Amino acid sequence: MSEEKDILLDVRGLKKYFNTKRGLLHAVDDVTFTIERGKTLGVVGESGCGKSTTGRAILHLLEPTAGEVLFEGKDICKMSKEEIRGMRKDMQIIFQDPFSSLDPRRTISEIIGEPLKINGIIKDKDARLERVLELMETVGLAERLVNTYPHELDGGRRQRIGIARALAVNPKFIVCDEPVSALDVSIQAQILNLMKELQEKMGLTYMFITHDLSVVNHFSDDIAVMYLGKLIEKAPAEELFEHPTHPYTQALLSAIPVPDIHHKRERILLKGEITSPINPKPVCRFANRCVHATDRCREAEPQLKEISPGHFVSCFLVDDQ
Amino acid sequence: MSENKSKYSIDIENLVVEYRTEYGVVQALNGLDLKIEHGKTLGLVGETGAGKTTTGLSILKLIPDPPGVIVSGTIKLDGEDLMEKSEKEMGSIRGKEISMIFQDPMTALNPVMTVEEQIAESIELHEQVSKAESIEKARAMLELVGIPGERGKEYPHQFSGGMKQRVVIAIALACNPALLIADEPTTALDVTIQAQVLEMMKNLKEKYNTSMLMITHDLGIVAEICDSVSIIYAGQIVEHGNLEDIFENTRHPYTEGLFNSLPNLKDRKAKLKPIKGLMPDPSNLPKGCAFCPRCDYAMEICETQKPEKVYRNGEHYVRCHLYSKENIQEGRLETR
Numbered sequence: 001m002s003e004e005k006d007i008l009l010d011v012r013g014l015k016k017y018f019n020t021k022r023g024l025l026h027a028v029d030d031v032t033f034t035i036e037r038g039k040t041l042g043v044v045g046e047s048g049c050g051k052s053t054t055g056r057a058i059l060h061l062l063e064p065t066a067g068e069v070l071f072e073g074k075d076i077c078k079m080s081k082e083e084i085r086g087m088r089k090d091m092q093i094i095f096q097d098p099f100s101s102l103d104p105r106r107t108i109s110e111i112i113g114e115p116l117k118i119n120g121i122i123k124d125k126d127a128r129l130e131r132v133l134e135l136m137e138t139v140g141l142a143e144r145l146v147n148t149y150p151h152e153l154d155g156g157r158r159q160r161i162g163i164a165r166a167l168a169v170n171p172k173f174i175v176c177d178e179p180v181s182a183l184d185v186s187i188q189a190q191i192l193n194l195m196k197e198l199q200e201k202m203g204l205t206y207m208f209i210t211h212d213l214s215v216v217n218h219f220s221d222d223i224a225v226m227y228l229g230k231l232i233e234k235a236p237a238e239e240l241f242e243h244p245t246h247p248y249t250q251a252l253l254s255a256i257p258v259p260d261i262h263h264k265r266e267r268i269l270l271k272g273e274i275t276s277p278i279n280p281k282p283v284c285r286f287a288n289r290c291v292h293a294t295d296r297c298r299e300a301e302p303q304l305k306e307i308s309p310g311h312f313v314s315c316f317l318v319d320d321q
Numbered sequence: 322m323s324e325n326k327s328k329y330s331i332d333i334e335n336l337v338v339e340y341r342t343e344y345g346v347v348q349a350l351n352g353l354d355l356k357i358e359h360g361k362t363l364g365l366v367g368e369t370g371a372g373k374t375t376t377g378l379s380i381l382k383l384i385p386d387p388p389g390v391i392v393s394g395t396i397k398l399d400g401e402d403l404m405e406k407s408e409k410e411m412g413s414i415r416g417k418e419i420s421m422i423f424q425d426p427m428t429a430l431n432p433v434m435t436v437e438e439q440i441a442e443s444i445e446l447h448e449q450v451s452k453a454e455s456i457e458k459a460r461a462m463l464e465l466v467g468i469p470g471e472r473g474k475e476y477p478h479q480f481s482g483g484m485k486q487r488v489v490i491a492i493a494l495a496c497n498p499a500l501l502i503a504d505e506p507t508t509a510l511d512v513t514i515q516a517q518v519l520e521m522m523k524n525l526k527e528k529y530n531t532s533m534l535m536i537t538h539d540l541g542i543v544a545e546i547c548d549s550v551s552i553i554y555a556g557q558i559v560e561h562g563n564l565e566d567i568f569e570n571t572r573h574p575y576t577e578g579l580f581n582s583l584p585n586l587k588d589r590k591a592k593l594k595p596i597k598g599l600m601p602d603p604s605n606l607p608k609g610c611a612f613c614p615r616c617d618y619a620m621e622i623c624e625t626q627k628p629e630k631v632y633r634n635g636e637h638y639v640r641c642h643l644y645s646k647e648n649i650q651e652g653r654l655e656t657r
Contacts, residue, residue, distance in 0.1 A: 046511035047482070154599060155369075184368040185538060189582035189595035211511060218584030218593070245339060255516035257541025259583055261568045269520060270513045 006172060008037040008205045009058070014067035016050075016057045022278040027053040029229035030067075032304065035222075037172075040199070040206040042220030042237065044213060044252070048277070050229040051209045055175040058207070059091050060084050071173070089119055092166035096178035098158030102150040108161055110145045112136065115168045135164040141193060154185035163195065173205045173272040180215065192219060213256050217241055222310070225249050228277050231304065234313040245313045248286045283318070292317055322464040327400035329382065330532035331402045336394030338375055338384060338556075345604040349375045351556040353394070353612075355534075355620030357500070362526065362533040363549035366540065366579070370600055372556040373536045381419055381532075382411050399499065417447040421494035426485035430477040436472030437463065439567045440492050448495045457521050465506040466521060483514035490522065497529055504536045519546060540579065544568065549636065552576050555601055555611035572639040572649070574616050610642065618643055 016028040028050040035041045043051045056062040058069050060076055069076045074085060092115075097103035102111055112132045115121075122128045133143055139160040150158055159179060166174055176195070180188040191217065198204060210216050216223055217237055224234040225246065233246040242248045251268040258265075270289050284290070287297040296316050304314040338350040357363045367373050378384050378391040380396055382403060396403045398418060406414065431439055440459035444450060450458070460470035466487040471510065477485055495503060498546045506522070507515040523546050526533055535547055543550055544565075550567040552575065560573040571577050579594035579597050585591050598615040607613055613623040620642060628640045633649045 011496055046513065098411075156599065185582045186368065186578060186596035187599075189593035190597075192584075193595060213512065214584045214586050217586060217589050218591075241589075243585070251513055255512045256586070257515075257519075257539060257545050258586060259540035259544050259568070259580065261564050262545050263544070267516060270519060 004035075006037040006070060007034045009035040009055075009207075010068075010070040010073075011058060012070070014054065014057055014069065015065040016053050016062060017065045020278060022321065025278050026229045026280055028057060028064075029277075029280075031226075031231045033224055033231060033234055034064075035173075035205055035207060037205055038199070038203050039221040040208050042208045042210065043226060044210060044216050044223060045226035046211060048228075049226040050277070051226050052177055052227070053211050055093070055177055055207060059093055059175055061093070062075040069283035089121075089169045091175070092169065092171040092173070092174045093177060094159075094162050094166050094179045096154050097182050098150075098162055099182070101162055102158060107137070107147050107149055108141070108153075111150070111161060112164045112168055115165060119169055121169060131168070132164075138167065138198070139164045142309055143276055154187075155183050156190060159183065159191055160194070162197070163191075167198065167202075170202075171204070173207070175207045175209065177209045178211070178253055179208075181210065181212065188215070189243040195219075227250065228275065228280065230285055231312075231313065232286070232303075232315070233311075233313045237275075239308070239311050243311070244316060245307065245311070246286075246315045247290050247292050247317070282317045323357055323463060325399055328358060329356050329397070330361075330399060331357050331534070332395075332397040332400075333376075333380070334395045334397075335375075336379060336396065338372075338379055339387045339390050339392055339562070341390060342388050342604075347388075347604045348388075348606055349556050349603060350379065351606070353553070353556060354558055354561075355532060357532045359399075359499075359524075359532055360530040361548040362535055362546055364535045364537060364543035364550045365549060365553055366537060366543060367553035368538060368600060370603065371553045373553060374504055375556075376553070377421060377536055380502060381415055381421060382406075383415075398406075402551055409623075413447065416443045416498070417496045418498055419500045419502065420496070420498040421502040421504065422486075422489055422493045422506045425509050426482060426489050427509065429489050431456040432434060435474050435476055436480070436488050440473070440488070442497050443492060444495050459495070459538065462495050463488070464500075465494075465525070466491045467517075473610065474586060483510055486510060486518055487521070490518070490525075494525060494529070494531070495595050498531060501526070501531050501533045502536070505538070506535075507542070508537075508539075514529065522546070540568075552579070555603065555606060557611065557639070557640065559612065560637075560639045562633070566633065566637035570633065570637070570642060572633065572637075573612075573641050574618050574643070575612050578615075593616075610640075629655055 012032050014028055014031045014192045018025040018027055021321055031054055045051050076161050087295050109129060109132045111129050112135055116131060122131055141157060141160050152270040180191050183191060199206060208219055223231055223237050223240045227248050233249045251270045254265060254268045275288060282301045283299060284297040284302055287293040302314045302316050304312045305318060306312050307318050333355040336350050336353040340347040340349055349389055353376060365373050365376060382393060385434060411579035437456055437459040440462050444455040444458050450539050460473050464470050465474050468484060470486055472593060507518050510518060537543060544620060549563045553559045560576050581594035582596060596615055601607055608627050609625045613619045620639045622642050630638045630640055630644045631644045631649050632638045
């Protein structure tokens with residue numbers, strides 16, 4: 001147990017606020033976590049909880065308001081623009097919607113070859129094409145498609161292009177932002193299997209952002225649950241599904257529709273909806289929907305606490321146990 | 322209970338719908354059969370492009386024409402053939418006898434009308450009531466779907482996604498329809514909100530004894546609220562049965578493939594078994610079984626002949642050459 005963990009990404013106190021007309025929107029508020037090399041961290045939560053913003057702030061596609069993002073020990077937030085550009089080779093992203101994340105006026109080979117060109121990895125045109133074909137084979141795209149345009153292809157194939165483009169620069173870390181949400185289940189399974197194979201082959205580290213809890217359970221080593229900009233629970237996947245501790249995590253897990261007609265469960269139906277992340281008060285953000293909420297939850301903000309090895313929860317309930 | 326003329330709320334037989342475009346004929350529905358008993362819920366499950374939404378629109382006769390054409394078949398609403406109804410008659414059926422809930426609540430509402438006006442609109446149209454009465458009923462409908470009545474004066478943009486979908490449901494149920502078509506009603510919603518909306522739909526359906534066609538791609542939702550299931554592939558029902566038939570006695574290789582593609586919550590290490598390949602191009606369907614090119618069990622006959630229905634019991638049938646009257650009882654396909 002005391003073995004040194006090989007931490008690839010170490011995020012500390014990450015904050016991203018947006019100025020809006022109605023006030024300061026706390027999209028990501030003091031989020032701290034680590035990801036081990038070669039592992040997958042699943043990040044789940046409902047729309048607007050800040051999971052995509054977290055991914056983008058880590059990659060510096062959005063400038064973080066505060067916090068540190070240590071990648072292999074170096075703080076990205078302190079780097080110059082030049083240095084960050086250099087880092088992009090190591091950190092890539094796969095987007096949710098394969099219908100809008102590909103340039104409609106470029107051929108498949110141009111799209112996959114672009115990161116190679118921009119980063120000056122392969123300058124020779126023929127050599128670049130060769131690498132593009134190799135990448136296409138890796139992600140299971142037929143060679144004949146090399147000169148087609150994205151609109152000629154279906155969603156599954158387009159997402160394969162997005163994956164090939166991310167892999168082109170041999171990254172160590174990939175943020176996968178809902179990579180299969182727009183796909184049919186049979187195609188979704190194809191893409192998930194492909195991503196898993198690539199991870200094993202290339203030792204990739206993933207941050208897997210999704211709202212689909214059965215997918216995240218299948219895919220991740222660790223799972224982080226977010227609610228209104230806060231990380232409220234993080235644990236190894238199995239532990240989280242067996243012992244969900246935060247009342248929100250419990251409600252979330254009980255809400256998954258299970259394709260089994262003998263499945264019996266007590267569903268925790270949440271009252272109301274997500275509140276606004278604009279100028280939040282320093283109290284528990286889930287309190288107004290929580291059945292266990294006490295006065296304490298409406299007066300102070302709970303902090304993340306380790307309740308068993310690797311299992312972190314931020315809820316006053318665990319203090320009382 | 323009011324007397325029903327037929328056992329079925331909706332009874333579709335051999336429905337053929339084509340979209341005739343410049344680039345060729347898209348065969349959207351190819352002899353689709355579908356039946357729902359009064360007060361029951363049928364899940365229509367399939368992938369993008371299988372013909373789920375076309376089925377829903379056909380029932381309302383809202384297929385965009387051109388290019389859409391209902392070529393043949395019958396659609397009976399409580400025994401009455403909708404194919405023989407005039408456009409004017411359909412106008413009084415839509416929203417009154419049959420309503421539809423669309424997938425995307427963000428675009429299904431009119432942004433420049435208040436929410437209560439939108440609900441009142443269909444009440445005013447179908448029931449002999451004054452404007453004031455219809456607004457009053459609209460507010461009652463809002464309360465019914467869990468929104469305070471006084472919020473009826475607000476506009477859709479002031480509502481969250483889950484609340485907008487509740488409004489859409491309130492509009493659909495306002496005239497107490499005999500049949501409700503729900504086209505992926507919770508796909509755009511978060512899972513905790515989805516759970517709330519499904520629970521509400523289930524309760525309202527029971528209260529009013531509404532029949533429901535639940536169009537979805539989510540077998541989890543089917544297990545939760547449907548009584549029976551039809552699996553649609555390339556415009557035809559390839560397997561139909563009650564929940565137990567479909568979930569416990571799966572016969573069709575496509576149905577089996579759908580189940581194997583789902584991540585298993587109980588065994589997270591299990592590798593997913595996707596269905597190979599893609600849906601066939603509906604303007605160029607295979608000559609034999611439409612699923613043949615993706616099927617692991619395909620035989621020679623599958624390439625040339627379309628399979629007929631083989632019944633396992635009174636309700637459960639499958640269209641697949643693997644089965645005959647003799648072996649259909651023997652059990653499900655070996656899961657490899």
